[in-house]
Amino acid sequence: MSIYKDTAEVEIRERRLDAILSYRGDAKTLNIQSKERKVSCPGSFYSQCSQCAEGCAETITYHVIDAAVISHAPIGCSVGVSPRHILGRAVSKNRGLPEHKVQMISSNINEEDTVYGASKKLLAAIYEADKRFKPRTIFLQASCASGIIGEDMESIAKQAEEKLHYPVVPVYCEGFKSNIWSTGFDAAFHAVLRKLVRPAQKKQRDLVNIFNFAGSDTFIPFLHKLGLQVNYLIPMATLEQIASLTEAACTAHICETLATYVAAALEEQYGVPEVKVPPPFGIDWTDEWIREIARYTDRAELAEQVIIQEHERIQPELEKLREQLKGKTVYIMSGDAFAHNLANIAKDLNLNVIGLSTLHHDLHFETKEQANSLEALIKSAGNIENVRVCNKQPYRIIKVLQDIKPDVLLVRHPNLAPIGMKLGIPTLSEGDGNYSIGYDGVLKFGRRLLELLTAKKLFVNIAAHARLPYSSWWKENSVDAFDDNTQDNEQSIVI
Amino acid sequence: MSEIIEQPRYGCALSAQQTVLAIPRALPIIHAGPGCASKAFSFAATGAGFQGEGYGGGSHISSTNTGESEVIFGGEPSLEKEIKGALKILDGDLFVVLSGCTSDIVGDDSISVAERFAAQGYPVVGTETAGFKGSSYYGHEIVVKSIIEQFIGDVKPQVRHGLVNVFAVVPFQDPFWRGDLEEIKRILTNIGLEVNILFGNGSAGISEWRDIPNAQFNLLISPSTGTEIAELLEAKYQTPYLQYPILPVGGVETSRFLREVAAFAGLSSLPVEKAIEKEERRFYDYFVAVSDFIGEYWNNLPVDLYAVGDSIYAPGVSSFLVNELGLVPRGVYVTDEPQPAWQSVITETLAARDSRLAAVLKFENDGGAIEMDIREKDKNAGKSIILGSSWEKFLAVDVDSLYAYLSLPLDEIVILNHSYMGYSGGLRLIEEVYSAVFKRKTATSRSIV
Numbered sequence: 024m025s026i027y028k029d030t031a032e033v034e035i036r037e038r039r040l041d042a043i044l045s046y047r048g049d050a051k052t053l054n055i056q057s058k059e060r061k062v063s064c065p066g067s068f069y070s071q072c073s074q075c076a077e078g079c080a081e082t083i084t085y086h087v088i089d090a091a092v093i094s095h096a097p098i099g100c101s102v103g104v105s106p107r108h109i110l111g112r113a114v115s116k117n118r119g120l121p122e123h124k125v126q127m128i129s130s131n132i133n134e135e136d137t138v139y140g141a142s143k144k145l146l147a148a149i150y151e152a153d154k155r156f157k158p159r160t161i162f163l164q165a166s167c168a169s170g171i172i173g174e175d176m177e178s179i180a181k182q183a184e185e186k187l188h189y190p191v192v193p194v195y196c197e198g199f200k201s202n203i204w205s206t207g208f209d210a211a212f213h214a215v216l217r218k219l220v221r222p223a224q225k226k227q228r229d230l231v232n233i234f235n236f237a238g239s240d241t242f243i244p245f246l247h248k249l250g251l252q253v254n255y256l257i258p259m260a261t262l263e264q265i266a267s268l269t270e271a272a273c274t275a276h277i278c279e280t281l282a283t284y285v286a287a288a289l290e291e292q293y294g295v296p297e298v299k300v301p302p303p304f305g306i307d308w309t310d311e312w313i314r315e316i317a318r319y320t321d322r323a324e325l326a327e328q329v330i331i332q333e334h335e336r337i338q339p340e341l342e343k344l345r346e347q348l349k350g351k352t353v354y355i356m357s358g359d360a361f362a363h364n365l366a367n368i369a370k371d372l373n374l375n376v377i378g379l380s381t382l383h384h385d386l387h388f389e390t391k392e393q394a395n396s397l398e399a400l401i402k403s404a405g406n407i408e409n410v411r412v413c414n415k416q417p418y419r420i421i422k423v424l425q426d427i428k429p430d431v432l433l434v435r436h437p438n439l440a441p442i443g444m445k446l447g448i449p450t451l452s453e454g455d456g457n458y459s460i461g462y463d464g465v466l467k468f469g470r471r472l473l474e475l476l477t478a479k480k481l482f483v484n485i486a487a488h489a490r491l492p493y494s495s496w497w498k499e500n501s502v503d504a505f506d507d508n509t510q511d512n513e514q515s516i517v518i
Numbered sequence: 519m520s521e522i523i524e525q526p527r528y529g530c531a532l533s534a535q536q537t538v539l540a541i542p543r544a545l546p547i548i549h550a551g552p553g554c555a556s557k558a559f560s561f562a563a564t565g566a567g568f569q570g571e572g573y574g575g576g577s578h579i580s581s582t583n584t585g586e587s588e589v590i591f592g593g594e595p596s597l598e599k600e601i602k603g604a605l606k607i608l609d610g611d612l613f614v615v616l617s618g619c620t621s622d623i624v625g626d627d628s629i630s631v632a633e634r635f636a637a638q639g640y641p642v643v644g645t646e647t648a649g650f651k652g653s654s655y656y657g658h659e660i661v662v663k664s665i666i667e668q669f670i671g672d673v674k675p676q677v678r679h680g681l682v683n684v685f686a687v688v689p690f691q692d693p694f695w696r697g698d699l700e701e702i703k704r705i706l707t708n709i710g711l712e713v714n715i716l717f718g719n720g721s722a723g724i725s726e727w728r729d730i731p732n733a734q735f736n737l738l739i740s741p742s743t744g745t746e747i748a749e750l751l752e753a754k755y756q757t758p759y760l761q762y763p764i765l766p767v768g769g770v771e772t773s774r775f776l777r778e779v780a781a782f783a784g785l786s787s788l789p790v791e792k793a794i795e796k797e798e799r800r801f802y803d804y805f806v807a808v809s810d811f812i813g814e815y816w817n818n819l820p821v822d823l824y825a826v827g828d829s830i831y832a833p834g835v836s837s838f839l840v841n842e843l844g845l846v847p848r849g850v851y852v853t854d855e856p857q858p859a860w861q862s863v864i865t866e867t868l869a870a871r872d873s874r875l876a877a878v879l880k881f882e883n884d885g886g887a888i889e890m891d892i893r894e895k896d897k898n899a900g901k902s903i904i905l906g907s908s909w910e911k912f913l914a915v916d917v918d919s920l921y922a923y924l925s926l927p928l929d930e931i932v933i934l935n936h937s938y939m940g941y942s943g944g945l946r947l948i949e950e951v952y953s954a955v956f957k958r959k960t961a962t963s964r965s966i967v
Contacts, residue, residue: 068603069580070603072548074553099532101523102530133650137623167550198554199585414583415577418607437560441577
């Protein structure tokens with residue numbers, strides 16, 4: 024069965040990857056049970072707010088150079104445009120690119136539209152975006168409202184394309200369709216594959232596709248050591264870069280959750296091989312990643328030289344950092360896969376990873392050959408206790424942190440850092456997904472942790488005055504009491 | 519006003535979860551898709567000068583995270599389960615259910631579900647705040663009115679002379695609401711009133727809300743949002759209200775405001791005048807002290823004024839800058855879609871302050887249209903200041919104008935106890951407007967812009 028299907032939408036993660044939202048146990052068991060597709064997923068009688076697919080799709084569509092986006096939604100769905108605009112400016116500057124401006128218009132669906140349809144408004148928004156921004160592609164982002172009232176974005180896109188003579192690209196990222204927000208990445212990538220990617224005109228043997236969030240420029244200097252060029256995708260990429268990404272020698276990414284779908288589809292449809300080892304976080308994964316890239320670009324010998332040189336270069340500082348950080352305990356709360364990346368760096372710094380919580384978990388990927396970072400982490404760092412799958416849910420995570428009292432909490436998502444800080448735990452936010460890659464990434468990570476620990480007084484001060492919004496019943500009961508066993512089910516049960 | 523919106527300035531009705539969070543120990547329960555609460559929070563709290571999750575906001579917000587099954591089979595059972603869970607797990611004095619697009623389109627009766635809990639004595643209120651129904655301003659009114667109707671309910675008022683309920687800025691949608699409400703409470707207390715401020719640190723929380731029917735009068739400091747709340751309270755508890763249709767900023771307007779309030783409350787004028795005199799002396803001591811700077815840096819100071827903000831905030835701030843600092847109004851952009859009747863109130867109020875203000879007033883909720891208008895008008899950019907959001911900052915930098923922050927979204931400033939309201943807020947605004955001179959380039963007493 025093919026990975027990419029020529030349909031308007033890609034299947035949601037719950038069905039495609041048997042993604043789950045709850046688990047409690049250790050890393051090894053999760054990995055074994057994932058392979059058997061038999062994971063125990065406790066239900067819950069209460070939940071706190073999550074995130075949605077539309078928000079994830081934004082991280083891709085808002086940042087395509089020379090494209091505009093129509094949020095076909097009530098106004099609340101697109102209020103994140105301002106911080107995206109600021110991020111775009113910052114990252115384009117960091118990468119030495121022309122200043123990137125996010126170009127978004129909301130069709131501002133109102134009550135009347137939910138009754139009579141909002142197609143006219145959508146078309147008006149498309150033509151207004153054309154006039155205001157003079158884009159060369161327009162994305163149409165769906166929403167819960169547009170999805171439920173049955174807006175026909177396919178035919179509107181077609182109608183607009185006939186007039187505008189450039190791609191108008193629907194993105195089916197309705198929030199209610201999946202409780203796994205990273206489904207939005209798949210939705211955006213599917214739209215890009217469907218409408219913007221072209222077969223290769225020529226092959227560029229030294230070009231590597233790097234799928235990333237809107238991260239800083241760490242891959243160019245890193246891959247320069249191997250004499251390779253970087254095609255950063257998709258944030259800040261031009262339409263030409265996207266169209267011709269099929270010319271690359273191979274595709275790599277910083278996180279399975281972000282890009283296994285697009286990478287597998289590119290390999291299947293256009294023969295661009297995907298790097299099938301975990302991303303370059305931590306020394307051992309970086310070694311393997313370099314070797315794998317070198318295989319696809321015919322430079323195995325150079326790769327071995329680089330690995331030796333780099334190990335020698337970082338060794339003195341690495342030893343110092345290990346000495347200073349030895350035995351500190353860390354808990355990690357981040358997206359599936361990215362949490363594994365952070366854990367793999369932590370083990371290189373002699374930190375003791377006493378638990379991790381991923382915000383969802385895919386039981387498998389698109390193909391059997393794709394990297395499994397959970398398994399790779401167990402191999403490199405040993406089994407990890409206190410492993411959870413949980414879509415944020417501070418009422419649960421706070422309990423866990425209170426029980427196991429880590430020295431440091433690592434997070435990557437918005438609104439998670441306060442959970443640790445209110446408990447007095449120094450909390451490091453890994454905002455920039457590209458920052459900690461490669462050998463230097465390990466050193467930089469260690470330095471940042473040392474800086475963090477110098478501010479211990481700040482966190483103690485916050486904890487002394489913070490109040491948590493939880494009841495005495497919550498205080499008295501353990502986290503197991505929050506399960507709803509009537510919902511306990513195997514495999515992909517969504518709370 | 520525009521149908522479509524570029525550069526949004528407000529969230530949807532569900533953003534009124536922030537109104538709930540502004541009441542001490544009140545907690546929202548969201549019955550909506552998985553991203554709604556997080557998005558509303560990111561915009562109205564994080565994107566409003568990093569105001570933080572406070573007691574129960576951010577990732578702590580209860581949400582049913584409705585998915586496909588709720589859309590197909592209905593979401594009332596999920597909501598019921600969620601409310602039960604919230605009552606067990608959370609420690610709050612009031613729980614307000616806010617429904618989103620999914621539940622309102624598929625027809626969940628969220629209010630009835632909430633009412634079933636209320637009937638059993640739980641402090642639960644139900645509201646329907648689907649994003650397509652309106653803006654965060656609309657949502658704010660819905661939430662406040664629902665708390666009055668469902669939680670305070672039909673009680674017999676025990677009127678206490680001198681007690682006033684204040685309905686002013688919309689919490690979080692006004693990024694300075696915390697400081698603003700502190701200043702309002704301070705100056706009203708100074709003239710001898712007892713103040714139910716209702717939101718923020720200065721509020722006693724639910725006991726204060728229960729006390730609403732007992733007020734001698736309601737004070738509405740707004741030409742727009744809040745009007746229906748004051749009308750509801752008048753109808754329900756026969757409480758009269760005074761509408762002061764412009765935010766009092768600075769010495770002139772704040773004193774006028776206090777005199778009007780005192781007269782409405784029937785306070786004896788001597789102590790009120792004494793309080794005003796004291797405040798004015800302090801205010802104008804500072805004011806005159808800045809004249810040295812004005813004299814030395816005159817050549818760097820802004821001449822033209824553009825202000826972008828909501829109908830509660832932008833007119834008051836603009837009036838102060840025009841009437842007390844002598845700036846020339848070039849554009850006052852009101853972004854919150856006030857109803858037509860409210861628009862007339864705003865226009866008349868501004869015209870009474872300075873006819874030039876009314877002449878440049880525009881009702882526009884499309885930030886892109888505002889940007890185009892300012893770009894077209896601002897030929898004197900080096901001599902202008904634009905007050906607005908992060909969007910206006912980028913515009914100002916681009917057209918070489920000065921800028922100061924006034925309205926959402928604000929993603930590049932940390933706001934704690936900040937206010938442009940009253941006497942203290944006026945002083946703060948003077949600091950901001952004149953300090954803007956140094957933000958973008960080196961200004962000296964010798965430089966001439």
